[in-house]
Amino acid sequence: MSLADQILAVNNDLPIRTDKPVHSGKVRSVYWLTEADSKRLIEEKGYDVAPDAPLAIMVISDRISAFDCIWHGEGGMKGVPGKGAALNAISNHWFRLFREQGLADSHILDIPHPFVWIVQKARPVMIEAICRQYITGSMWRAYSKGERDFCGIQMPEGLKKDQKLPELLITPSTKGILEGIPGVPAVDDVNVTRDNIMDNFEAFNFTKASDIEQYEKLLQEGFGVISNALAELDQVFVDTKFEFGYVNDAAGKEKLIYMDEVGTPDSSRIWDGAEYRNGNIVENSKEGFRQFLLNHFDDADILLNKDRMAERTALARDNILPASALMDLSKTYLSIAEKVIGEKIVLSDNPKTEIVEILREQYGLVD
Known part of the structure; x- marks a missing residue:
């Protein structure tokens, strides 16, 4: 299986039962559950929310957004391997610490899969x-x-x-x-x-x-x-x-x-x-990728100037980045995530199939 196949780039086409349009952001897609499914899950799973609270399935992707644009690389790479799993794992870890240390809860009620959160609607x-x-x-x-x-x-x-x-x-x-x-x-x-x-x-x-x-x-x-x-x-x-x-x-x-x-x-x-x-800045975050983009293109002002958004969008759409830039970023995400959670992140060969199966078998959300 190629790297491109392991990347979950499109996350708004899952067969999750919903009666509303799927909302797709830069990185995550949100599937609002039907009223009946929300009520059933709250009851079945014992979530600490109002009985009529609207719930959603939030699915992360491996898409890479920087300077408000989505970037892609050589070999059909529409994202960064391991990025989605790494981001979710890190967030899950901090949210859990916040809860354990008595700070506050988060919008996450359940984590069926490394790419998936069940969330409650918040204002x-x-x-x-x-x-x-x-x-x-x-x-x-x-x-x-x-x-x-x-x-x-x-x-x-x-x-x-x-x-x-x-x-x-x-x-x-x-x-x-x-x-x-x-x-x-x-x-x-x-x-x-x-x-x-x-x-x-x-x-x-x-x-x-x-x-x-x-x-x-x-x-x-x-x-x-x-x-x-x-x-x-x-x-x-x-x-x-x-x-x-x-x-x-x-x-x-x-x-x-x-x-x-x-x-x-x-x-x-x-x-x-x-x-x-030692006086050096070594980024263990997306900032390193932003710096790569600023150095990669001749006119960095396109990326920094909000008035040049149309040019920036075209730049991201029309330029295929070197695979090495996305793989370097993949290493950054996975290594910081593994440091934070203290264990290795195992990447799935086919995350989409796994997600559908879990949501069908364990949550009854796929027909």
Whole structure:
């Protein structure tokens, strides 16, 4: 079997019973279960959710997204071998630690297969909650051009590229386009201040103003849990993105939970600790692939400039990347995942067939 066959690139064509369109994002596809199937599973499996909570099957893929585009490689490689399994394994590990250490639950109710989550519908907080422990990436680019105000936080003079910040910074941005918030442009992914959020908490989908402190607490505690665990593996947790939402438990109590994925090489920067102490940056995250793309194309501005999105989309569509670039990334994902979970990730020859079989036999979701 070729490498290309092992890659799960298309994940929106599974025969899962649903009466709604399949929602396919950059990497995951979401199948909303019928009302009857949601109710049946909640009862059969004893999930701690409201009896009428809508459930979904979320299937990850091995597609590789960077700079908001999907990339492909030589030999029909429509993704990165092992990427989906690695991302899910890492997220599962951190979500479990969060729960065990009393932080908060996540949207995941069940994990039928390494590529699959059964999730509950959450009401998302409209914030991409970004935490930074080091100054690098887009923040360094802005700082080096003289910017000192980041999301309402004044940064000191004299910081050097890649150095540890005096304290953990929360630099939130909007998730989606939010209309009618004073001082916040109605565009996706725009930086906001804590005051913006406090003054307009309902527009950001918070139930009450005091939940902002709770989200910040979960952000800092979650970052700390992952940072400490990675430090034991001599890995530096540089920065990451968290997402939050609300759900009701079986007793009808509303709670704030973690959503999406956490602490993965896709949503975070992770550096090798020994190399960092020697003054080198060795990325154990998708950032290394982003740097490859910036060096691979003559005009890096296409990848960095949001006004050139049409050119960027064409670049990703029309260029076949060297297989070696995707295989290097595969090694990065698998090796960091195996370090985090402490065991080898075994790749399936045919993940799609396995998923369908499990969902048919054990969950009754395939006709």
